[in-house]
Amino acid sequence: MDAIRRSLLGQMVRLSAGAALIPFSSLAQAGINQQPARHEGDPTKRYGMLVDLRQCIGCQACTVSCHIENAAPLGQFRTTVSQYEVQHQESGELATFMLPRLCNHCENPPCVPVCPVEATYQQRDGIVVVDSDRCVGCAYCVNACPYDARFINQRTQTADKCTFCAHRLEAGLLPACVESCVGGARVIGDMRDPQSQISRMIHEHRDALMVLQPEKHTLPQVFYLGMDERFTTRPTAEPVALEVLDPHGQEMGYEFHH
Amino acid sequence: MNSTIELLAPRYDIAWYPWAVQYFFMIAVSYASLWLAAPALVLGKKAWLPTARLALIACVSTTLVAPVALLADLHQPLRFWHFYAYANSHSWMSIGSVVLPLYLVSVLGLAWLAWRPALQAQRSTPGLSGMIATWLSLGSGITPRALVAVVGLAALGLSSGIMLYTGAELAIVKARPLWNTVWLPPMLATTGFIAASGLVLVLNRVSRLCSQTAIRQMLYVLLVTCALAGLIAISWFLDGVNAHVGSVAAALESVSHSDSWRNTALWGGITGLALFAAVLFLLTRPTLRQKHARVVLTSSQPALFAWAWLLGLVAIHMGWMFRWVVLMDVQHVARNSAGFHHYGIPAGSSGILGIVGTFGLWLAAILLIELFIPWRQAQQGGLIATPTHATQDASTHSLTAKKGASSHA
Structure with missing residues (x-):
């Protein structure tokens, strides 16, 4: 089907039946699913x-x-580094691309308004945290986060995520991931302070910075320098490791098919 | 980028377990069967009484079981009271937690009102059922028809709230493009009606009520809802076929990259079409009339209607599978890593035991109703003088599967 005809059909649908659903859609997206007030921090x-x-x-x-x-x-992570083997399309040269992932502490965090008990909230300093004493473990936030940054902690049975090590920041320490980073790749700081390292780097590299899944309008506050745009969304890659299951469906290990 | 290989990525577990499927299925059957019971119980249409009686037990039993499945899907079920202590008007789930108990109370209220005249008539029965009837009927006063209609209307209103919140809860999740479409809530409701009319057909058979009127009505509901589901599916597809991102794009990507998604799409499409065709076939067979009484009856509606419960099973399967695909399969689509997450259904309570257990609980609920409630005489309020007369409703054509045709003739 050619693009024009498809477009026409799409428009027709939107004008007819779709019109009835638009008010509902805007209500669901805006009215009810809005960000609650930030507190603490x-x-x-x-x-x-x-x-x-x-x-x-x-x-x-x-x-x-x-x-x-x-x-x-074990097996659950607040941060990980995804690794990809990439091949240059012309030269065939191989390289490894590293992509550290963590909570993006978004300016418009989709995980916060969905929480039915306001157990997860955004502090006024932008850090998104979870009150594990209040969390009912409904896992709605886990599904609502596009970055897979959340999980249900097997031990506490509540939602768990990166907090930028808020407990360490309070004590004047750097987050564990920043402190242990061998190459100094992770820079954390107060973006309202123009003299902070992060503010200076953002200012310097403004045009080169990228965020993950910008099309989701979550306004992530973890910025990547030296990023390939094709990795900002789900990469079109082949998974190298296949799970090997025993006859009872239990995981035995991994098999590499490359 | 075809040459990109993902060397290292964590494995992400699913967040919602099959309990969620059970909840979404049970609550959909519940609200849809309430609407099937409404013509008789709210509007007082006598022709819909047999359907309403069956739909009401379907509604009550699923309404009782659904919240159990929902509670079980929480990782901290004992903290359910937090929903009320820290309610959050920003969250669709929180809104649902307020609507759900109100809906449950309204359904139980409606059922009690509809069953009360028959319960009053059953008080003299010796044994436990008499005792329970005495206890449940709460006095000998008449049950006003208007009250049944009002409570019914309230239940219908609240059921719309359930339809809205269960749909919106999924449709607002941008992180899962397959859910993030306005077409999902209407599709959930429509497949709910398909499953509920299927359940009424099955209950009509196993309860030996075998009402032909109910079968015909349910087949018409199936015909309309199947057509509607088809229209919604086509609209969803056309609405998003041009977009590079979004629900349709994600679906096409999943179908093109995964055999299991391809099979699921084929299976869903073929089953839906087959169900629609079979219902249409049944409804277009010649109706049995007096003058045809001596003609061989195998090709006429009454004989074929005896098998309509099989279509009911297919309809239930459609409603359940749609929810399985939407809730479970969509969670396997990786969001940040390559391919699909592996998920084997565990045997324990978060897997097969949970699924079987929910259905077992539902069976227990419906058996308890069958044992102690004279649901076959449910009506829109009033009084029943003697229970035996109540079964002789003019609109009920008793028809057993074996000798239905002769009794009708």
Whole structure:
């Protein structure tokens, strides 16, 4: 079907039956699903992170230190570094692309308004946290986060996520991932302070910075320097590891098919 | 980028378990069967009484079981009171937590009013059912028809709230493009009606009520809802076929990259069309009339209607599978990593045991109703003088599967 005809059909549908659903759609998106007021945290600060991918060597020191600092259960991570083998389309040259992932502490976090008990909220300093004493473990936020930054902690049975190590920031320490980063790729700081390293780097590299899934309008506050645009959305890559299951469907291990 | 290989990515578990499918299925059958019971119970249409009686037990049993499944899907079920202590008007789930108990109370109220005249008539029965009838009927006063209609209307209003919130809860999730479409809520409601009319057909058979009127009405509802589901599916597809992102694009990508998604899409499409065609076939067979009484009856509606419960099973399957695909399969589509997440249904309570257990609980609920409630005499208020006369409703054509045709003739 040619594009014009498809477009026409699409328009027809939107004009007819779709028109009835538009008010409902806007109500669902805007009226009810709006951001609740922020509370706690220092309103004079806005924390953010800049990840300089040029410095990342994929050593996973951040993954491990975060795991230990925040006592995440085995197999569950608040931050990880995705690794891809990429091939140059013309020269055929191979390279490894590293992509550290963590909570983006979005300016418009989709995980916050969905929480039915306001257990997850955004502090006035921008950090998105979870009150695990209040969380009912409905996992709505886990589904609502486009970045897979949240999980249900197997031990606490409540939602768990990166907090920029808010407990360490309060004590004047750097987050575990930043402190352990070998190449100094992770830069955290107050973006309201023009003299902070992150503010200076954002100012310097403004045009080169990218965020993940910008089309979702979540306004992520983790910025990537040295990023390839094709990795800002779900990469069209082949998974290398296949899970190997025993006859009972239990996981035995992994098999690499390359 | 075809040469990109993902070397390292964590494995992400699913967040909502099959309990969620059970909840969405049970609550959809519940609100849809309430609407099927409405013509008789709210509007007082006598011709719909057999359907209403069946739909009401379907509605009550699923309304009782659905919240159990919902509670079980919470990782901290004992904290359910937090929903009320810290209600959040920004969240569709929180709104749902307020609507759901009100809806449950309204459904139980409607059922009690509809069953009360028959319960009053059953008080003299010896044994436990007499005792329960005495206890449940709460006095000998007449049940006003207007009250049944008013409570019914309230229940219908609240059921619309359930339809809206269950649909919107999924449709606002931008992180899952397959859910993020305005066409999902109407499709959930429509497939709910398909499943509910299927359940009424099955209950009509297993309860031996075998009302032909109910079968015909349910087949008409199936015909309309199947056509509607088809229209919604086509509209959804045309609405998004041009877009590079969004629900349709995500669906096309999943179908083109996964055999299992391809099979699911084919299975859903073929089953839907087959169900529609079979219902149309049944409804267009020659109707049995007095003058045809001596003609061989195998090709006429009454004989074929005896098998309509099989279509009911297919309809239930459609309603359940749609929810399985929407809630479980969509969670397997990776958001940030390559391919699809592996998910094997665990045997325990978060998997197969949960699914079987929910259906078992539903069976227990419906058996308890069958044992102690004279649901076959449900009506729009009033009084029943003697229980035996109540079964002789003019609109009920008793028809058993074996000798239905002769009794009709």
